[in-house]
Amino acid sequence: MVERTENENSYCFACGEENPIGLHLDFHFDGEYYIAEYETKREYQSYDGIVHGGIISTFLDEAMGGYLYEKGYTAVTARLSIRYREKTPIGVPIKIASWITSRRGNFVDMAAAVSLPDGTVTAEGTAKMAIVEE
Secondary structure, eight states, rough: OOOOOOOTTTTTTTTTOTTSOOOSOOEETTTEEEEEEEEEOOOGGSSTBOOOOOHHHHHHHHHHHHHHHTTTTTTEEEEEEEEEOOBTTTTEEEEEEEEEEEEEEEEEEEEEEEETTTTOOOEEEEEEEEEEEO
């Protein structure tokens, strides 16, 4: 596994603490799930009152890639698929979660979801992640 330095990715758009326009997502492991809670901001709005689909895609991609990164792997997204199920409203706390579904060699199949406080899933993602360094 790759040795990580504390501030190595501090400017990451999704999770970097130093990026002034970043999302500042703060993930943690809860069992086999990699989870972040986040209150969506108006700056990431699409149509009135809903989060832009590209931001939702970023949430899901970051959750899946970040999972592997935190486990010590350097991986890239080889394929990403998003299914938007419901609107994700601005100003509402959401939960972003990811997990591994399978692994074959250097390819890891991942899944992720964005959900509202009542459990409604607003978006789901799957990805094939390619591990480029262990």
